[in-house]
Amino acid sequence: MFVTPMARAEVILAMGCHDVRVAVQAARLWHEGWAPLVVVSGGRGKVTSGWAETEARVFARAVREHGVPADALLLEETATNTGENITATRRLLEGREIRRGILVAKPYMTRRSLATARRRWPDVEWLASAPEVGYEAHVDGPDGRRFLELMVGDLRRMAVYAERGFQVPVPVPEEAWAAHEELARLGYGRYLTG
Incomplete structure (x- = not known):
């Protein structure tokens, strides 16, 4: 698992997927005070295409169940891949000053998520976190x-x-x-x- 040291940021971005532990990790980071806002991003992707709800709705429910209030949460429900998670969230946050963001992804997705964010939203300093889930x-x-x-x-x-x-x-x-x-x-x- 690749993660970066944490620093205060303006937003925590939970990268939509089939693993709700990503949302739980985003809620944990919010409770630790790393950023005041959580964005859950995800429509339906290759693994979640059959879900009744978008990844963002499933993640939002998990984040709220873990104590993040509605006024600290935004949903982005259109993204179907990592690049769209970044670009759609960028559009969602247009007008807000975002200097640093924390990406939360599956443990094996953090490097690629960072590499994508650094290409798609290069004027933001991106950090990465993941649920602490072992390979086994x-x-x-x-x-x-x-x-x-x-x-x-x-x-x-x-x-x-x-x-x-x-x-x-x-x-x-x-x-x-x-x-x-x-x-x-x-x-x-x-x-x-x-």
Whole structure:
């Protein structure tokens, strides 16, 4: 898991996904006083397309259940991917002075979320946080295979999306890339991007 040291910010952005622990982590950061505002961003993505509600609505409920009041919470319900989480939130917060923001994402998504935010909203200093969930909790759970498929796809996006200009380049250690290629070869490539 990659996280940055925390510092006071203007906004905490919970990156929508299927893992509600991201919203709970955003609420925890709000309670610790890192920022006065939480934005939950997410429409429906590849994993949540069948949900009855948007990711933002599910996350908002979790954030409120964890004690964040409605006046400290904004919903962005259109984003279907990481880049849209950033650009749609940027539009939502237009007119507010945002110098620093805290991204909250799944543990394996923090690097790519940061790289995307630094490309899509470069005048903000971005920090990253994630729920403290170990690898074993993902792999040993009922969605272990999907977790590996998502993680393999996400690492591929680190390279492909930098080449396409969607995010700033981030170096990937050779060992990580070799593991990615082996997992893809073993059939965990369901979410690979060309």
